[in-house]
Amino acid sequence: MAGTEVYNYNPSVAAAIIFAILFGIAVLIVTYQTFRTRTWFLIPFVVGGYFEFTGYIARILSAQQTPNWSIGPFIIQYLLILVAPALFAAGIYMELGRIIILVHGEKQSIISRRWMTKIFVAGDVISFFTQAIGAGNMAGRTAAAISRGQTIILIGLVLQVVSFLFFIVTAAVFHLRVRSGPTQKLLTEPNLPWQKHLLALYATSFLILIRCVFRLIEYSQGRSGSLMTHEVFLYIFDSVLMLGTMLVFIVIHPSEVNALLKGNGAKAVRNVVSVYGMM
Known part of the structure; x- marks a missing residue:
């Protein structure tokens, strides 16, 4: 496949190597924390990290082929880097449901806890497969196939942005309601770290939302737009933001919420903190 049909620039091998290393380190830490x-x-989140790592490995291979790029490495890096945030989102959605259970705040949520995870994860799955189908179309050698793929990806990104905005509103309303009227659980256990984990959800949600908005603008501009013709934007508004998402969950790992639900919070904190002894 001719180079002009896949990249609109010469991809940097050095940048791909740097982010492959960073994502590799991050996903190993998250994997250790999660399984320990x-x-x-949080397994979908961990898988998303491996998608990022593998995507940048494939990008290294693809960049080394400049200017005679083959379709295999290009599509692998394109697909995995594109859809990884949807897997991060799945883990974020599921943690909110557990925070609500932790504080016994089902009545303060605008969506029933029973349906919350199902609704958001279902939207995330639809977005994931829509983007994956669009990326698959990008493998076509014709301009029509590439254009069709971009349109499908754009639809998937719109779904993802709408879902994230709804999620942020849901989390914020729950947060405000519980702060203004603490549950009986929080009155008896005021030191529960629920707000710390909600802040982590806000941080990761906004990072992914900014990334999705960037991708929306990128695909709206088309292949001749400034975002698709300058590689630096990919690293600033995708790579850095998604690495930041992983770092937030490394520092404030959801295992604390998981263990508190099982009545074993102190042990969870020791297990999570112990990972830093490896570093």
Whole structure:
């Protein structure tokens, strides 16, 4: 496939190597934390980290082929880097449901806890597969296939942005209601770290939301737009933001919430903190 059909610039091998290393380190830490504390609902988040790592490995291989790029490495890096945030989102959605259970705040949520995870994860799955289908179309050698792929990806990104905005509103309303009227659980256990984990959810949600808005603008501009013709924007508004998302969950790992629900919070904190002894 001709180079002009895949990249609109010469991709940097050095940048791809740097982010492959950073994502590799981050995903190993998150994997250790998650399996050490048996926080199984975070598995999609961990898989998203491996998608990022593998995506940048494939990008290294693709960049080394300049200017005679083959379609295989290009599509692998394109697909994995594109859809990884949807997997991060799945873990974020599931943690909110557990925070609500932790504080016994089901009545303060605008969506029933029973349906919350199902609604948001279902939207996330639809967005994930829509973007994946669009990325698959990008493998076509014709301008029509590439254009169709970009349109499908754009639809998936719109769904993802709408879902994230709704999620942020849901979390914020719950947060405000509980702060103004603490539950009986919080009255008896005021030191529960629920707000710390909600702040982590806000941080990761906004990072992914900014990234999705960037991708929306990128695909709206098309292949001749400034965002698709300058590689630096990919690293600033995707790579850095998604690495930041992983770092937030490394520092404020959801295993604490998981363990508190099981009545074993102190042990969870020791297990999570112990990871830093490896570093």
